[in-house]
Structures are given as C-alpha cells and as structure tokens.
Amino acid sequence: MKKDITYEGAVRKLEEIVSKIENDELxxxxxxxxxxxxxxxxxxxxxxxxxxxxxxxxxxxxDEK
Structure with a gap:
C-alpha cells in the first residue's frame, strides 16, 4: 500500500476490490x-x-473552556 494514500483513495480502492470480488473477476x-x-x-x-x-x-x- 502506498504511504501517501488518502482516506478517499483508500475507500475507492476498497470499492474496486469489492467490485472485482462480486463480479468474479479474480x-x-x-x-x-x-x-x-x-x-x-x-x-x-x-x-x-x-x-x-x-x-x-x-x-x-x-472551545468549551
């Protein structure tokens, strides 16, 4: 995994992996x-x-103090 990945980038990559698994692409x-x-x-x-x-x-x- 890249060290400079963002949260949004990580979520997108997870979505790609799930999609590949669901579509029997692996x-x-x-x-x-x-x-x-x-x-x-x-x-x-x-x-x-x-x-x-x-x-x-x-x-x-x-802020409360």
Missing amino acids: DIDMMVNELKEAKELIKFCKDKLTKTDEEIKKILES
Whole structure:
C-alpha cells in the first residue's frame, strides 16, 4: 500500500476490490493478494477515522473552556 494514500483513495480502492470480488473477476491467487491489500486499507481507514475523531473532540473541548 502506498504511504501517501488518502482516506478517499483508500475507500475507492476498497470499492474496486469489492467490485472485482462480486463480479468474479479474480482468480484464487489474485483474490489472496487483493484481500491482503483490503485488510491493510481497512486498518488504514479505521486508524484515520479514530485519529480524526480524537482531534475533533480535542478541538470541541478547547472551545468549551
């Protein structure tokens, strides 16, 4: 996975992988590689959402003081 990928880019790539799987476009070897990449992309997206949520909470808390 690219180090400079954005959240939106990761979601688009996940959508592409899901589409390939749903349309039976992958042989078994390709499917394993795509699923490994999907796992990394999901972790990236989850981490990004968690970090963003924490940053928003800090901003909102500082505004309340």
